[in-house]
Amino acid sequence: MAYVVIIGTCDTKLQELLFLRDQIKETAGVETFLIDVGRKPVVNKAITIPQAHLLSNHGDGADVSNMPRNELLELMTGCASKAVQDLYRAGLVDGIVSAGGSSGTALAAAVMRDVLPVGLPKLIVSTMASGDTRPVVGETDITLMHSVVDVAGLNPILRDILSNAGASIANMALSHAARRAKKMEDTAAESMKRWRVGITMFGVTTPGVDAIRAHLESNYPVETYVFHAVGTGGRAMERLIREGQLDAIIDLTTTEICDHLGGGVLSAGGGRLDAAVEASLPNIVSLGALDMINFGPRDTVPKKYEDRVIFEHNATVTLVRTSPEQCREIGDFIAEKLKKTKRSDMIEVWIPKGGVSMLAVPGGAFEDSQADKVLFETIKTGLSGSGIKIVEDERDVNDKGFARDIAEALAAKLGLQKGG
Template structure:
C-alpha cells in the first residue's frame, strides 16, 4: 500500500514548488496530498485540501477571513484547521508523513502544525531559515529541518535538486517500516533522565533493565529532554519512569541553561505512572561562560568547576539547594502513590561525592532534610548511604521501579 505524504504550503506563493515536490513524492512511490495554507492569493497549484476547507476546520469560514485579512488573524485559524484535519486523517490511517515549505512566515506556521502531530510520524521542514536557531521551530518534536539554500521562489536547478531531496527524505522515512512500538512486548517502555555527571549509573541502569526484559529510552535532562519525556508520557508511549536526573529543576529556579518548564516533574504523578525519583545533578547549575575558562564575577567566591571549557558549573549554596528541595516536593504534590524517592546521601552526582569538585556535606544534609520534611506522604522515601552512581544504588532503583510496575 502506498504511503500518503501531506505537503504543507501556501499555494499562492509556493504553488509551483509544491507542485514539483508532489511530482517527486509520486516518483518516490508515495501519494502526495497538497494542503493549502494560503489565504488571499489564487493557488498556483490545485490543492487536494483547499484553504476554504482548512479555514472552516479552524473555526471560521474563508469568506469571513477575507473581509479583513491579516496575518495575525488568519494564521492561527489556518494552523488550527490544518492540525484538526491532519489528526483526523492520522486517526483513520490516511497520512504517513508530512513535509512543509516556507520562509520566515511559512516555517513557523508549518512547524506549529508539526509540533501538534505525534512522535514517529515523519516531519520534514524545508526552510530558508533552517540554518539559524531552530529551537523554537523544532521544540521537543522529531522535526527534521532542511535548509533550502536558495529562496523557495521559483524553480531552478538548485531548488529542483533540494525539493527532490526533501521528497526522497520524507518518503524514505515513511517507507522504512519501523513503527513506534516497544521491543519489550506488553511491558511498558521506561523513560529515564540522565546527565553527564550520572552517565556511569545510567549505563548500569540500562543494563539492569534490559536484563529484566524492559526497554528504556534515556533523555538528556537539559530542558528539552525532560519535556520530551513527559510529552511521551502524555501520548501513552512511556508507561513508567526512572527520573534519575533533576538538574532541570535547579536550573529553572536559579537561572541555568538546563531549565525545562513549570510542568516538569508533575506529569507522571498526574497520570498515575509508576516512578522512581532521584535528585541527580541538583547540587549545581549549568551556565555558559562568556569565554572558555572564565569564571563569572558573581561566582568568584563559590565552589565551582567547568563541565567543559564553556559550561561553567557552580555549586548551589545551602539556601539555594534547600530551595530546590522545596520546589521538588511542591511539584510532587500531584503524586498519589506508585512513587519512591531515593536519596543518595553520599552525593547527588559525581561532582558532589567525597573528594569531588563540588563537595559540600553540610549543603547536602540541609537539602535531604528539606526533602524528607516536605515530600507528600504518598511518596515512599528511601535514603541510602552512598552516592547516585554507586551500582548498589542504581540496582536498588531498578528493583524498586520493576516492583512498582509488576505490583
Template sequence: MADKTILVAGTYDTKDEELGYLAEVIRGQGGCVLTMDVSVLGDPSQPADVSKHAVAEAGGSSIRAAIDSGDENTAMQIMGAGAAAVAQELYRQGRIDGVIVLGGTMGTDLALDLCAALPVGVPKYIVSTVAFSPLMPPERIPADVQMILWAGGLYGLNTICKASLSQAAGAVLGAARAVEPPERDRPLIGMTSFGKTVLRYMVALKPALEARGFEVAVFHATGMGGRAFESLAAQGAFAAVMDFAPQEVSNHLFGGLSAGADRMTNAGRAGIPQLVAPGCYDLVDFTGWQDTPAELKGRETHAHNRLLTSALLNADERRQVAQAVCGKLAAAKAPVAVLLPAGGCNEWDRPGAPLHDGEGLAAFCDEMRAFCPENAVLHDLDCHINDAAFADKALEILDSWIASGVVKTG
C-alpha cells in the same frame, strides 16, 4: 509502486511553485503526496487535498474570522491549531506516513505546532528560512523533528533552493520507508540520565530491567531529551518512569537549557508510577560557547565540552529546586517514590571532587524532607547516586510495585 504517503503542507497562495516542486520530487521517487493548504488570503493554482477552509474549521474558527482579525499572527495561530489537528487525525486514520512543511517565519511557526502534534517516530521535516535559528525556543521544537535551511528560496525556485527542497523531499520519503515505529510488545520504562562520566545508574539498571521483561529508553536530559521524555509520558507510553536526572527543572528555574515548564509533570498527570531521584539537580547548564550569564558569574563551573558548561547552584537555590520538584510531584495521580542519596547526586559531587558542596547538598536534602508531598514516599539512602546501593534500591521499589500490581509487566 507508490508505497508511502507524505503530507506536504504550506501556504499555497504564496509558495505554490515550491510546494509543487516538493510534491513532484516525492512522486518522482515513487511516493504518494497529500497536500494541505494553510494560507489565509489567497488560493492555490490547483485545489489542495485539505483546503484552507477545512484547516481553519479544524482550528475551531474560519478563514473569514482569520481575515477579519486583521492580524497575521492571530490568523496564523488559527491555521496552526487547525493544521496540527488535521495532521494528527490523518495519521490516526493511517492516511499519512510522514510530513514536510515549508515556510518562512510564519510557516515555521505553524510547522512547529503541526509536527508537535504527531507522535515520536513519525518522520517530520521542516524546510525553513530560519532553520536552526535562535528564534525557535527549545520548548517549541518537537522531539524528533528534522530541519533544513531553505537557502535562497524566499521567493521563487532556483538551482540553490532546489538543492535544499529536493534533499528534504527525498529525506522524508526515505525516512517514511525506513523508519521502525516504536513497538509496544513489551512495557516501556522511561529513564532520564546523562553520560556515564557523570551518572552511571543506567549501566546496572538497563539489563536488570530488561531481564524483568521491560524495554528501557534512556533520555539525555539536556533540554530536547526531556522534551521527548515528557511527550511520551503525556501519551501514556510508559509503564513506569525512573526520572533520576531532573536537572532540567533547575535549568528552567535559573535560565539554563530548559525542557519547558511542564518538565516532571506529564507522567504524574497520566497516572504513570514514578521513581524520582535528584541527579545533577545542583547544576545549571548553559551554552558553553556564549558568555557566562550574568546571574551565574563568579560560581564554580565545569566545562563539559565546547557546547555545554555547568554552573553550581548555592544552598538557597537548591532549596528552591527541592520545593519545585515537590510541588510537581504533589499533583501525581499514581505512586511516587523519591530516592534521596545523601552521598551525592553526580560524579562531580563527591568529597574531594571539584563541584562537591556538602552544605548545599544537606540543604537540598533537608528541604526535600520538609516539602515531600503526602502522595510520595521518600527513601533516605546512605550512598551516592552512582553506587550499586542506589540501583539496588530502585529495583527493590519497582519489584514491590510489580508484586502489588502498580506496575504491569505484560
C-alpha cells in the same frame, strides 16, 4: 500505501509546492495530501484541502483577507492542526513535509509538534534551518533541511533540494507505513510486551544510569529510553509520557530544575515532573545533579554567581554549585510537584546521601554537606504526610549497588519477576 501531507501557502509558493509534490509521487506507493494555508484562496486540482475548505470546516468561515499577519498565522495554524489531526486519526498520515520561510516554518512546525507523535516522519525545507532551531524543533523529531536559496522560484539549486526532500519524506513515509502495519500485526502478541522505561541522565550521572539500564535489560522484559537532561531531554520525556509511549520512569537526574530556578541554560521549564505524576506511572525520582546550574563558556556565567564554586566542565559548559538557599527552592519545587499525585504508591524518592553527582561526592569539587542537607531535609519535610515513600541511602548516585536497588524498586512497582 503510504501517505504524505504537504503544508504550504499556495498563494505564494504553489509552484514550489507542486514540484515537491511531484517529487514525492515519483516514489511508488506514496500518495499525497496538499493543504493550502495561504491568505488568498487558490484554485488548483492538486490542492487536496483548499484554503476556503480549511477555513469553513475549522475556522468558522473567517474572512482572512485583511487579517493582521500574526492573527492569520495563529488561525491557520489551528485550522491546519485540526485537518492534520483528522487525517492522522483516519490512518492517512505516514509523513508530513513543508517548504517555506520564517512564517511558513513556524506554522508547519507548530502543527507537527502539537498534533503528531514522535516517530512519525516530519520534514521542513526552510530558509531558517541554519541557525537557532530550538524554537522550531522543540522536544520533537522534526527534521530540517536548509533551502540555501529562498523558496521563491524553481532555480536549479532549489530543484535539487526539493527533490532531495521529496525523496527523503517519501521513503521515510514508506518506512513508517511498514512499521505501522507491523505494529497492528503485533497487537495479538501483547503477552510479549516489553516495558518501556524512561531514564534521565547527565554526564555526571552516566555510570549510575548505565548500571540501571544493564540491570533492567538483563533481568526483565524492559527496554530503556535514556533522556539527556539538557532541557530538551526533559521536555521530550514529558511529551512521550503524555503520548503514552512510556510505561514507567526512573527520573535519576532532575538537574533541569536547577536551571529552571537558577537561570541556567538547560531548563526544561516549569512543567518538569508533571507528566508522570498526572499519568500515575510508576516513578522513581532521585536527585541526580541537583548540585549544579549550567551555563555556556566561563565568561557567560552571571556576575551574581562569581562567589560560588565554579567548575569548567569543558570549553562550552561551565557549572555553578547550587547554594543552600537554592537547594531549599529546588526541594520545595520537587515536593510540590510530587504531592499532586493521585497515586502516592506509584512514586518513590531516593536520596543518594553519598553524593548527587560525580562532583558532589566526598572530596569532589561540588562537595557541600550544608547544601545537601538543606536539599534532603526540604524534600522530606515537603513530602511528609503525602504517602510517598522516601528512601535515604548512604551511597552516591553512581554507586552500582544504588543503581541496582533503584532498578529493583521500579521492577517491583511493575510487578516483574526476574527472567519473566
